[in-house]
Amino acid sequence: MATAVAITRPAQTKSTRDYSAHILRRNxxxxxxxxxxxxxxxxxxxxxxxGLPGGMGDPAVSKYLRESESxxxxxTDCLAATTAAATGVGNCCVLRKMTYCLRSVLSAESAGEFDREIAAARRLIAETCILPNASVADRDFFTVLQAVAARLDGLDSLDLFRSGAPDPQPNLH
Structure with missing residues (x-):
């Protein structure tokens, strides 16, 4: 008689970390x-x-103001969800680091802080994209990081903090 051999492989369980990276990428x-x-x-x-004499107070601008605020x-909501998803991913994940960089850029409270955070994000992109032994997953993230670089340029062009008021100097004493 023949010996019984199992032909079905045992089930492999994936860790939640495998799915966490996917959720982070999607967010x-x-x-x-x-x-x-x-x-x-x-x-x-x-x-x-x-072009309007009333500037931001002109009623014709209200539609654009509502759209911008929305x-x-x-x-803000998506950044909160992305930051929450980043906590479930390992510290070495490129998107986790970039999520925290973007959070810092978007939460900057002055022009100087904004410029420093954008410079830090650009530095992270430059340092990450030159890694010699990057995995296939990391190379996929590099494409996403290149898209982030374009968004940083767009944010920088908005002049969000260029109101003419000087940056408050930190009190070092």
Missing amino acids: FLQLLTDLDTATAAELELTWASE AWDRV
Whole structure:
């Protein structure tokens, strides 16, 4: 008689970490899409308010103002979801680091802080994209990081903090 041999492989369980990276990537890409929408809405608002005598207080601008506020609200919500997803991923994950960099850029409270955080994000992108022994997953993230670099340029062009008021100097004493 023949010996019985199992032909079905035992079930392999995946750790939740495998899915966490996917959730982070999906949320991060949605964040970039929302950031594009918010940047475009902000540019339209700037364009609409420049030619009107009342500026931002003109009733004709209210539509653009509502759209811009709504777009930034979506960015804030998506950033919160992306940051929450980043906590479930390992410390070495490139998107986790970039999520925290973007959070710092978007939460900057002055022009100087904004410029420093954008420089730090660009430095992270430059340092990460030159890694010689990158895995296939990391190379996929590099493509996403290149998209982030374009979004940083868009954010930098908005002049969010260029109101003419100087940066408050930190009190070092």
